[in-house]
Amino acid sequence: MNTNKRFDQYPLRDELLSALRRKGFEHPMPVQVSMLEDPTLVDGxxxxxxxxxxxxxxxFALPLLNRMEFGERSPKVLVLSPTRELALQTxxxxxxxxxxxxxxxxSLVGGMDMERQVKALREGAAVVVGTPGRVLDHIRRGTFRADLVESLVLDEGDHMLDLGFKDELEDIxxxxxxxxRSWLFSATMPEEVVTLAKQYLDAPRKISLVEDAAKHDDIVQRAYIIPARRRFEGLANVLLFERPRRGIVFCATKLQTQExxxxxxxxxxxxxxxxxxxTQRERNMALENLRRGRSQILVATDVAARGLDISGVSHVIQFGLPGCLETFIHRSGRTGRAGQEGRNLILLTAREAGEFRGMIRGTSLEVEWLPAPDAExxxxxxxxxxxxxxxxxxxxxxxxxxxxxxxxQREDAQLIVAGLLSRSFEGIPKGYSIQEDVQAEMARSRRADRPKARDQRPLRKLVSxxxxxxxxxxxxDGWEVGPLLGALCRGLGIRREDVGNIKLKDRCAFVELSPYAASQIERRRxxxxxxxxxxxxxxxxxxNHGTQRPRTPSRNRY
Structure with missing residues (x-):
C-alpha cells in the first residue's frame, strides 16, 4: 500500500529523483519511508x-546510492541474494x-558466463549483486576485491540459511x-537468522513492519479440498473455476514440476x-513467457518462491501441503504485491487439511475452506x-x-439453438467429475477424527x-491429538518421546510431559x-492410580 508521502520530500539526489520519475514512482512504500525518514540508519x-x-x-538501494560518489569505479556495495532470479532482478x-x-x-550468479562477470568487475562495478556461492568463487579467484566493500546487504537472509549458505556467508x-554497515532484510526471523545477526552484526537497529508474517491484507486466502487419488483433476478444476490471469503453481519436486x-x-x-x-536461458525464457502473457501458468519449485518480481500475478496455487509455515508465507508473497489484490490458493487432501490447520493455528490467517469445484x-x-x-x-x-x-417460430428451433450452443462449447475444457471422491474422503476424515470409545482408544506409554x-x-478450538502433539514438540523444542498420554476434551487438554519437557514450559512460554x-x-x-473405580454405565453411549 502506498503512503501519502512523496519521494521528493526526502533529501535524495536529483539523479535518483529523475530515475524514479521516469519509472512513474512518486510515493514510497512503508518500508521505504522507514529507511528514508531516518538518515542516521545508514551509519550502522x-x-x-x-x-x-x-x-x-x-x-536499501536508495540510501546506499544516495551517498555514493558520482561515477564510482570500485566495489562499494555487495548485495547477497539466495537465488539467481532475485540477484538478477535486484x-x-x-x-x-x-x-x-x-x-x-x-551480477555474479551461477549458470552464467564467468568471463563476462570478470569483465564487468574489471570495468569498475561499484555495486555487486550475487549469490553466495558465485561471489565466494570470485573472491577466491582474486577477481573480486571484497576488502574494498563498505556496505553489505543480506537480502532474504532467512532463505539463504534455508538453502544451506551459512558457511559461504561466513567466508564472505x-x-x-x-x-x-551490514544490513539484513528478511520476511521472517527464525532462530537461525537471529543467531546469524548476533554473530555478525554490531548492535544493529531494528525495523519491523510485520505484526503477523502470515497475514497479508491484499491476499485472499482460500483452501480447496481435492481427492487424494485424483489430485491433478482437482487442480485442473480449480484452475478452470478461478481462471487466473497470471498464476504460479508451486510443487514439491523438480520432477513433479516438469510433469x-x-x-x-x-x-x-x-x-x-x-x-x-x-539452464539459465531456459529459466529466463519461462519467466519472460509469463511476463509477456505467452504463458498463463508457471509451475515452479521453491527455488522460485523467493525473489520473483513478476507484476500482475493474480493467483498463487500451492499444490499440496508446504513443508512449514514460512514456506507457505513466502510462496503466497508472489501475489498481492505493491498494493494489488491477489489470491493464494492451497490445494489439500482431506488428511492434509488437518495438518495445515495445525500449521496456521496461532496466526491471524483467515482461510476460506471449500471443496474443489465439480464438472457440473x-x-x-x-x-x-x-x-x-x-x-x-x-x-x-x-x-x-x-x-x-x-x-x-419454427418447430425445430430447439434443435438449432442446441446446435449453436454445442458449437459455442467446442474447445472449452469441461473439467472432471470429482464431487463424490471429495465428499467420501471428507466423510472418512471426519470419522477418523472422532474420539474412539474409551476401551478402544490407544494410550501412549506413561512417561516415568x-x-x-x-x-x-x-x-x-479446533485441536486434534496429532496437531496438538506437533505444536507441543515445536513449542517446547522436545521429541515425541517426551510427551505421554494426551486427553483431549472439548474445552481443554491434559498432557503428560517428561520432567525435561515440563522444565521448558516457562522458558518457552x-x-x-x-x-x-x-x-x-x-x-x-x-x-489411586493403581485401582480403577467401577464405571457407571452411561446412557449416552456412541
Missing amino acids: DLIVQAKTGSGKTLA AREFQWLGYDLRIRVA MAAMTQVE LAERLCDEGFKASALHGDM ELESLTRAEIERWCLENPAEGEDYMDWAEEIL GSVTMRFSSGRE DNLAREGLDGFSRSEPRQ
Whole structure:
C-alpha cells in the first residue's frame, strides 16, 4: 500500500529523483519511508523485517546510492541474494536507479558466463549483486576485491540459511575487512537468522513492519479440498473455476514440476515449468513467457518462491501441503504485491487439511475452506458466461435479429439453438467429475477424527516421573491429538518421546510431559503462544492410580 508521502520530500539526489520519475514512482512504500525518514540508519548495522513484495529493494538501494560518489569505479556495495532470479532482478533495479550517477552494476550468479562477470568487475562495478556461492568463487579467484566493500546487504537472509549458505556467508564476511554497515532484510526471523545477526552484526537497529508474517491484507486466502487419488483433476478444476490471469503453481519436486506443466499443456492450459535443473536461458525464457502473457501458468519449485518480481500475478496455487509455515508465507508473497489484490490458493487432501490447520493455528490467517469445484459447477459457470457475453455483445445489424426471430417460430428451433450452443462449447475444457471422491474422503476424515470409545482408544506409554499439564484449549478450538502433539514438540523444542498420554476434551487438554519437557514450559512460554497454546497450568495428579473405580454405565453411549 502506498503512503501519502512523496519521494521528493526526502533529501535524495536529483539523479535518483529523475530515475524514479521516469519509472512513474512518486510515493514510497512503508518500508521505504522507514529507511528514508531516518538518515542516521545508514551509519550502522540494521535488521529490517518486511513482507515479501513490500518494496525492500528500493528501500536499501536508495540510501546506499544516495551517498555514493558520482561515477564510482570500485566495489562499494555487495548485495547477497539466495537465488539467481532475485540477484538478477535486484541488479536491474540498481542499474536503472543508478544510471544517471554513472554507477555500474555486476551480477555474479551461477549458470552464467564467468568471463563476462570478470569483465564487468574489471570495468569498475561499484555495486555487486550475487549469490553466495558465485561471489565466494570470485573472491577466491582474486577477481573480486571484497576488502574494498563498505556496505553489505543480506537480502532474504532467512532463505539463504534455508538453502544451506551459512558457511559461504561466513567466508564472505571474513574477507570483507573494510565493511562499515551490514544490513539484513528478511520476511521472517527464525532462530537461525537471529543467531546469524548476533554473530555478525554490531548492535544493529531494528525495523519491523510485520505484526503477523502470515497475514497479508491484499491476499485472499482460500483452501480447496481435492481427492487424494485424483489430485491433478482437482487442480485442473480449480484452475478452470478461478481462471487466473497470471498464476504460479508451486510443487514439491523438480520432477513433479516438469510433469505437471506438461500435463497442464495437454489439457489446454498455457503452462511452463521453472526448476533448478533448467539452464539459465531456459529459466529466463519461462519467466519472460509469463511476463509477456505467452504463458498463463508457471509451475515452479521453491527455488522460485523467493525473489520473483513478476507484476500482475493474480493467483498463487500451492499444490499440496508446504513443508512449514514460512514456506507457505513466502510462496503466497508472489501475489498481492505493491498494493494489488491477489489470491493464494492451497490445494489439500482431506488428511492434509488437518495438518495445515495445525500449521496456521496461532496466526491471524483467515482461510476460506471449500471443496474443489465439480464438472457440473464448471459447466454452469461456463453457461452463465456465454449467456452474459451474448447479452453484453449484441449482434450488429437487424439481419441477425430477424434470423433469430424466424428460427424461434419454427418447430425445430430447439434443435438449432442446441446446435449453436454445442458449437459455442467446442474447445472449452469441461473439467472432471470429482464431487463424490471429495465428499467420501471428507466423510472418512471426519470419522477418523472422532474420539474412539474409551476401551478402544490407544494410550501412549506413561512417561516415568511425568508431569501432567492442563492446556486451556480443546476440540472446540479446533485441536486434534496429532496437531496438538506437533505444536507441543515445536513449542517446547522436545521429541515425541517426551510427551505421554494426551486427553483431549472439548474445552481443554491434559498432557503428560517428561520432567525435561515440563522444565521448558516457562522458558518457552512465547513459543507455545505462537503455536496457539497460551493458557496452561499444572494439573494435580490423581490419587489411586493403581485401582480403577467401577464405571457407571452411561446412557449416552456412541
